[in-house]
Amino acid sequence: MRAAILRAYGATPEIGEFPEPGVPDIGQVAVDVVVAGLNPVDVSLASGVFYAGPPPVPSVVGREGVGRTAGGHLVYFDGPIAPFGSCAERALIDATAQFPVPDGLDPAIAVCLGISGLAAWLALEWRARVQPGETVLVLGASGVVGLIAVQAARLLGAGRVVAAARSASGLERARAAGADATVRLGQPGDLPDALRAAAHGGADVLIDPLWGEPAAAALEALNPGGRAVQLGQAAGPSATLTSSTIRGRMLTILGHTNFAAPVDVKAAAFGRMAAHALAGELTVEVERLPLAEIGDAWARLQRSANRKLVLVPGN
Numbered sequence: 001m002r003a004a005i006l007r008a009y010g011a012t013p014e015i016g017e018f019p020e021p022g023v024p025d026i027g028q029v030a031v032d033v034v035v036a037g038l039n040p041v042d043v044s045l046a047s048g049v050f051y052a053g054p055p056p057v058p059s060v061v062g063r064e065g066v067g068r069t070a071g072g073h074l075v076y077f078d079g080p081i082a083p084f085g086s087c088a089e090r091a092l093i094d095a096t097a098q099f100p101v102p103d104g105l106d107p108a109i110a111v112c113l114g115i116s117g118l119a120a121w122l123a124l125e126w127r128a129r130v131q132p133g134e135t136v137l138v139l140g141a142s143g144v145v146g147l148i149a150v151q152a153a154r155l156l157g158a159g160r161v162v163a164a165a166r167s168a169s170g171l172e173r174a175r176a177a178g179a180d181a182t183v184r185l186g187q188p189g190d191l192p193d194a195l196r197a198a199a200h201g202g203a204d205v206l207i208d209p210l211w212g213e214p215a216a217a218a219l220e221a222l223n224p225g226g227r228a229v230q231l232g233q234a235a236g237p238s239a240t241l242t243s244s245t246i247r248g249r250m251l252t253i254l255g256h257t258n259f260a261a262p263v264d265v266k267a268a269a270f271g272r273m274a275a276h277a278l279a280g281e282l283t284v285e286v287e288r289l290p291l292a293e294i295g296d297a298w299a300r301l302q303r304s305a306n307r308k309l310v311l312v313p314g315n
Contacts, residue, residue, distance in 0.1 A: 001019075001312060002062050002291060003015070004088065004311070005017035005018055010047055011046070012295055012298050014295070015291065016159045018120070021090055024092060027095050029070075029094075030070075031068060031098075031254065033089060033091050034074065035107045036087045036088075036290075036312075037086070037111060037115065037311075038061075038156075038301050038309040039301075040301065040304075041242075042301070046061060049250065051178045054257060055083070055085075059085060060084055060088045061294075061300055062086030062087035063078055064079075064087065065087075065091060065111050067086075067090075071105045074100070074101040076101055076110050076113070076270060077093040077099075081093060087313070088291075089313045098156070099271070101191075102274050102278055103270075104229075106280060108308075109277050109286065110274065111280060112310075113277065117148050117152075117282075118273075119231055120207070123229040123256045124136070124156055125150050125156055126256075126261065128254065132157035133156075134157075135159060136144045136153040138161065139164050139209065139214050139218055140162065140208075140235075141165045141170065141182070142163075142165035142245045143304065147162070147173060147177050147284070148284065150178055150202055151205070153207075160200060161180050161181075161197065163183070164185055164195065165182075165183045166290075171184060177283070181199070183198050186260065188291065191214070192217045196218060202223035203218075203221055205226065206219065207231065208232075211235055212233070213239075214235050215230070215239050216240055216245075223248050225249070229255075234304075286307065286310055287308070287310065288310050301314065
């Protein structure tokens with residue numbers, strides 16, 4: 001079968017022929033891949049130094065996709081069984097880690113609700129337990145996770161949503177997605193003051209896929225008792241925090257990774273997002289690319305594409 005193959009850690013995947021999955025073992029399912037989603041975690045895994053451990057080489061890249069089962073049903077899947085990743089014509093998946101895709105939902109949108117969507121939705125609903133009327137501050141709001149988080153905060157009842165990012169055009173998209181106010185990162189001036197002003201005095205919940213200096217500033221803009229959910233390190237692996245910021249405001253810092261979320265929690269959240277997407281209440285900008293363009297897609301992923309890149313094996 002045609003597949004995007006990782007042949008060495010740190011290398012760009014290349015198109016080639018890879019053995020198809022054989023007869024699935026008990027608890028496994030083979031699917032025909034309709035679309036495969038690309039994510040920054042794919043690059044991290046391919047580097048060979050990801051904290052969850054390196055994939056085997058050679059192997060097919062891709063952590064998520066939408067596939068068609070032997071019975072003709074469309075399902076979303078993540079964490080395909082190595083060495084069969086999602087960026088191929090067929091994949092091998094865990095039978096307990098597949099979520100039904102509702103009739104009428106574009107498979108390319110469905111795959112956006114997986115790794116990216118769950119990171120945003122679960123950070124708000126499951127980790128921060130956002131309450132109706134609270135103010136939510138989203139860092140990195142120009143990226144896929146951030147833009148979904150802006151919409152998810154509104155759908156979960158937030159009273160005010162503040163989007164912060166470096167990209168002016170990305171902030172325009174965030175405002176169109178439902179942000180009440182935006183803050184441009186990397187500009188002169190006092191960032192905590194700017195974030196507090198945009199939040200009308202302070203935020204109750206922080207969604208942070210950046211870490212680094214932006215996170216340190218955003219923590220200072222949280223209200224007493226505020227909760228910060230840490231999702232990633234796009235702005236750097238370390239941040240300098242003051243003790244008084246955390247203890248003086250009685251802040252709570254929560255880590256989140258989809259890997260650690262129970263399957264039933266992820267399945268329920270995926271179903272809720274899918275319903276909102278079908279109703280037109282949750283949208284994602286998608287760019288479809290043929291599988292043969294994995295090299296270009298990989299390079300764009302490393303530069304931050306600011307939209308969801310989806311590979312179509314059939315093209």
